[in-house]
Amino acid sequence: MRAAYVNPGGAAVPDQQKARLMGVDQFVWDATDPVPPIGLAALLVTMSGAGWKVSINRNTRNDEWPDSETDPVLFGRQCSKDLTRLQRDGGRQCSVVMDIEGHDSAWILAALRAFRSVRPGRFLYWTLEPLQAGWMTPALRDFVNLDPFTWIVPQKYRGTMAPVSERACIENLTAVGFNELKVKVYYDRWEEAFDGIVYGAF
Numbered sequence: 001m002r003a004a005y006v007n008p009g010g011a012a013v014p015d016q017q018k019a020r021l022m023g024v025d026q027f028v029w030d031a032t033d034p035v036p037p038i039g040l041a042a043l044l045v046t047m048s049g050a051g052w053k054v055s056i057n058r059n060t061r062n063d064e065w066p067d068s069e070t071d072p073v074l075f076g077r078q079c080s081k082d083l084t085r086l087q088r089d090g091g092r093q094c095s096v097v098m099d100i101e102g103h104d105s106a107w108i109l110a111a112l113r114a115f116r117s118v119r120p121g122r123f124l125y126w127t128l129e130p131l132q133a134g135w136m137t138p139a140l141r142d143f144v145n146l147d148p149f150t151w152i153v154p155q156k157y158r159g160t161m162a163p164v165s166e167r168a169c170i171e172n173l174t175a176v177g178f179n180e181l182k183v184k185v186y187y188d189r190w191e192e193a194f195d196g197i198v199y200g201a202f
Contacts, residue, residue: 001125001151001184002026003055003197008033012043014202016050022190026053028097028197031082032067041086048093055125056082057097072107076114083119095123097153097197105137112143112150127153127186127197130164133176145179152178153196157188166191 003026006014012035014027027047029035035043044054058079059065069075079096088094096115100108108126115124126144132154144152154169166185174180184196191198 001196002194003028003053004201005029005057005197005199006033006202007200010202012036012038013046016052019052019202022198022201023194024198024201026055026095027202028055028057031056031058031079031086032065044086044088044094053093053095054088055095055097055123056086056088057099058082059099060102061099072110073114076111076116077118079111079115080118083122095125097125097127099127101128103132103135105135105140109137109140109143112147116147116150121149124150125153125184125197126150127155130154130156130158130169131172133172133178136176138177141177144182145177151182151184153184153186155186155188155199157186157199161188163188 002024004019004024005028008030029040033040047054058068060068060075062068062070069078079098083089083094098111100111112126144150152173156164156166156169169185170180170183173183186196187194187198190201
């Protein structure tokens with residue numbers, strides 16, 4: 001995965017030449033980013049037409065995302081509805097990033113399953129804080145391992161943006177049985193040969 005998160009309020013169209021030099025082939029936008037003046041739905045069409053993979057992100061933090069559902073099943077379905085609202089149905093490529101940082105395995109598993117029940121073939125990435133494997137249940141781990149279109153994406157930085165070792169993030173999850181091939185990383189900056197999502201570059 002060679003993706004970059006696009007900060008809301010930035011350029012209406014990301015710097016594509018910069019992205020190519022970074023090795024990026026996919027962009028991630030907040031699902032509620034208005035992207036003036038053309039709107040996110042139109043921008044996704046534009047970027048897909050230019051050969052880029054696209055993705056949308058929805059967060060469960062209700063202070064920043066007050067419209068996000070607090071029930072896990074409704075949240076999973078809301079992420080699916082985001083795709084419909086942004087006109088990415090009908091086989092149009094667009095992956096989904098669920099930013100779920102609550103430490104409730106049952107809640108997270110219910111959200112992932114709810115999304116998967118209505119989007120059986122859509123790429124789904126669950127991102128969370130670093131070094132959190134200790135509270136995860138085998139059922140949650142097994143869902144990620146066994147679902148061919150779901151990955152876990154630990155952030156290699158704290159809320160203060162203090163960096164955490166990439167290797168530590170990966171080994172924290174593999175130590176409890178996550179398949180390393182199912183682990184991508186959310187980076188605090190661009191790194192050569194990265195595999196995951198870069199924050200803060202656009």
